[in-house]
Amino acid sequence: MTVLSELGTIVDWEKGLVSPAIHFDDEVYREEQKLVFGRSWLVVGHEDMIRKPGDYVSNYMGEVPVVVLRDNKNQIRVLINKCSHRGNQVCLFDRGNTQSFTCSYHGWTFGLEGELLGVPMEQPFYRGELNKENWGLAELPSVANFNGLIFASFDPDAPAIEKWLGEDVSWWLENFVLASPTGGLEALPGWHRYRSPGNWKLVSENFIGDDYHVFAATHVSWLHVIREFLDQGILIPIVTYPGSPTRQVFEGSAGGGEGGPLGLGMIVLDDSIYQRDLEEAEQLGPESVEWIKERHDRLQKVLTERDSKPYSFMNGLLFPNFGLMGFFSAMLGRHFLQFHPRGTMEHEVWQWTMVEREAPQAIKELAVQRVYQGQHMAGLIAPDDVENFERMVESTRSSQVWDRPFHYGLQLGHEHEGPNSLPGNIGPNPSEFNQRQFYKFWLKQMQASRTPAGKE
Amino acid sequence: MVTFELRADVEDFLNREARLLDEHRFEDWLNLFTDDAEYIVPLREHVQGDVGPAGHPIIRDNKMMLLARIKKDQTGLSHVEIPSSMTCHLISNVIVDETQSSNEVQVSSSFIVRQARKLRDEAWWVGRRQDILRRVGDSWMISRREVNLDMTVLPRGISIFF
Ligand code: FES
Ligand SMILES: [Fe+2]
Numbered sequence: 001m002t003v004l005s006e007l008g009t010i011v012d013w014e015k016g017l018v019s020p021a022i023h024f025d026d027e028v029y030r031e032e033q034k035l036v037f038g039r040s041w042l043v044v045g046h047e048d049m050i051r052k053p054g055d056y057v058s059n060y061m062g063e064v065p066v067v068v069l070r071d072n073k074n075q076i077r078v079l080i081n082k083c084s085h086r087g088n089q090v091c092l093f094d095r096g097n098t099q100s101f102t103c104s105y106h107g108w109t110f111g112l113e114g115e116l117l118g119v120p121m122e123q124p125f126y127r128g129e130l131n132k133e134n135w136g137l138a139e140l141p142s143v144a145n146f147n148g149l150i151f152a153s154f155d156p157d158a159p160a161i162e163k164w165l166g167e168d169v170s171w172w173l174e175n176f177v178l179a180s181p182t183g184g185l186e187a188l189p190g191w192h193r194y195r196s197p198g199n200w201k202l203v204s205e206n207f208i209g210d211d212y213h214v215f216a217a218t219h220v221s222w223l224h225v226i227r228e229f230l231d232q233g234i235l236i237p238i239v240t241y242p243g244s245p246t247r248q249v250f251e252g253s254a255g256g257g258e259g260g261p262l263g264l265g266m267i268v269l270d271d272s273i274y275q276r277d278l279e280e281a282e283q284l285g286p287e288s289v290e291w292i293k294e295r296h297d298r299l300q301k302v303l304t305e306r307d308s309k310p311y312s313f314m315n316g317l318l319f320p321n322f323g324l325m326g327f328f329s330a331m332l333g334r335h336f337l338q339f340h341p342r343g344t345m346e347h348e349v350w351q352w353t354m355v356e357r358e359a360p361q362a363i364k365e366l367a368v369q370r371v372y373q374g375q376h377m378a379g380l381i382a383p384d385d386v387e388n389f390e391r392m393v394e395s396t397r398s399s400q401v402w403d404r405p406f407h408y409g410l411q412l413g414h415e416h417e418g419p420n421s422l423p424g425n426i427g428p429n430p431s432e433f434n435q436r437q438f439y440k441f442w443l444k445q446m447q448a449s450r451t452p453a454g455k456e
Numbered sequence: 457m458v459t460f461e462l463r464a465d466v467e468d469f470l471n472r473e474a475r476l477l478d479e480h481r482f483e484d485w486l487n488l489f490t491d492d493a494e495y496i497v498p499l500r501e502h503v504q505g506d507v508g509p510a511g512h513p514i515i516r517d518n519k520m521m522l523l524a525r526i527k528k529d530q531t532g533l534s535h536v537e538i539p540s541s542m543t544c545h546l547i548s549n550v551i552v553d554e555t556q557s558s559n560e561v562q563v564s565s566s567f568i569v570r571q572a573r574k575l576r577d578e579a580w581w582v583g584r585r586q587d588i589l590r591r592v593g594d595s596w597m598i599s600r601r602e603v604n605l606d607m608t609v610l611p612r613g614i615s616i617f618f
Binding site: 097194196221222229234368373387 | 497499501502503504505506507508509510511512513514515516518520521523524525527528529531532533534535536574575577608609610611612613614615
């Protein structure tokens with residue numbers, strides 16, 4: 001009896017009971033590299049990170065290092081960062097601009113389309129018998145640009161990105177994540193990275209829907225500081241962070257059909273945050289006020305047909321490992337996080353920051369400060385999340401204690417009790433419905449194991 | 457001219473400052489900062505060719521933000537510091553330079569900080585600091601500190617000071 005063969009029983013997402021074994025078992029980990037990371041569309045970056053030909057950023061797809069670049073014909077490509085000769089890494093930088101990548105082992109050189117440009121001493125040693133066309137860098141067979149967000153998949157037969165995401169997920173991504181109606185996003189260069197204990201799924205499930213932990217325990221020290229400093233009139237950005245305990249918030253759930261689910265936490269349906277943003281903008285000047293009104297108007301146009309008019313949401317995750325944070329307010333920078341698997345018991349967070357392109361400089365500056373003062377490796381929020389994962393690993397790593405499942409029972413049976421004029425499902429918040437959806441889809445991918453990619 | 461006495465004085469200040477951190481006397485430590493102080497930890501990266509600088513640092517605190525970090529850990533609910541980290545700050549390679557201003561010196565130092573928590577959670581932090589120290593009355597105060605960590609991927613979240 002292996003954990004892998006028992007998945008159908010021990011991942012009982014319908015009852016909200018999931019065995020911790022799936023976070024610690026080596027075989028499960030190895031299989032999910034193929035079945036989850038090998039078959040899903042994975043986010044690899046944003047087009048604004050690579051503005052001119054030759055620009056690139058390094059990233060990972062699961063455990064595979066990749067280079068995301070813009071070639072000289074302005075096409076975005078995702079290359080596997082592995083020399084075709086004998087597997088050496090060819091790009092050693094976090095980001096850069098270049099016309100070629102030269103391998104340090106035998107000096108094979110590759111161009112921006114992955115093509116093998118040069119081989120040292122090719123004529124005397126290979127005598128014209130090396131067919132260079134066959135020996136370029138491997139390129140991801142499926143690459144898509146969705147409103148600026150770049151996805152790639154190892155699966156040559158991956159469904160079109162629109163199909164994978166589905167209409168509901170696309171609607172939320174386009175309008176509320178990528179800010180398409182309000183002029184799109186601008187990337188701040190640089191990966192902010194930290195190692196963190198815990199399987200990548202523990203942090204993914206946290207982002208997809210765990211708003212319970214925020215107020216119940218994990219982040220209350222930050223909330224205490226907010227109260228104390230507000231009382232004393234110490235108004236620094238992490239203290240005047242957008243939030244108000246009076247408003248009503250909902251959990252959003254979309255997708256999970258053909259492609260991975262998207263979960264959104266703390267969707268705001270009233271205008272409380274809009275009013276709050278307006279007030280703050282007044283302190284920044286007329287240009288800021290105008291922008292807050294303008295983006296609100298543009299958003300309203302997208303929502304004319306809808307009874308419910310969302311303004312924002314706080315946190316989210318697109319399956320499998322693309323985390324979202326800070327979409328709550330126009331005064332908050334947008335955190336995009338990737339949770340890269342690093343063995344059963346560790347993951348690496350790769351985070352980048354974006355702001356709304358058309359926002360005035362004063363708003364951009366404030367928004368960015370709130371990113372690195374908050375859900376960031378040196379902020380007042382993220383380190384407490386990491387602490388939980390550290391403790392979970394310590395207490396749950398032994399298979400002696402895997403019998404008892406983790407509990408995901410919040411709002412079980414009540415998940416649909418929300419207004420339903422929006423794409424996907426809008427339910428009560430906090431909830432663990434999105435965690436259940438996460439494991440439902442994860443299980444589906446793990447159980448498609450017996451069929452080769454694209455042949456279902 | 458930077459005299460032997462001046463360098464010895466600055467080194468003594470830095471060593472005593474480090475002692476405050478290792479003894480968890482954070483409010484005393486914060487009192488060493490001027491009201492207009494800045495505490496910056498830039499993002500370190502390996503970049504190639506003609507690209508712009510990082511869009512934002514890891515930390516850019518003023519004194520009130522430093523206070524917020526200290527207050528957070530004093531709530532008794534700041535899980536990342538429960539139990540609080542044991543730290544040992546080793547400060548070395550101190551170089552003192554004069555500045556344009558007669559009451560300020562620029563100090564460069566290297567550090568190794570070992571952080572230990574719970575049973576086995578451990579991190580080693582290594583890097584260099586650039587400080588501006590200001591003479592205020594009989595003592596030094598820190599008016600600017602830039603901490604350059606020699607790492608592009610942090611070993612854990614930062615909940616301690618350098
Ligand atoms: S491994 Fe790259 S040139 Fe040989
Ligand atoms: Fe959290």
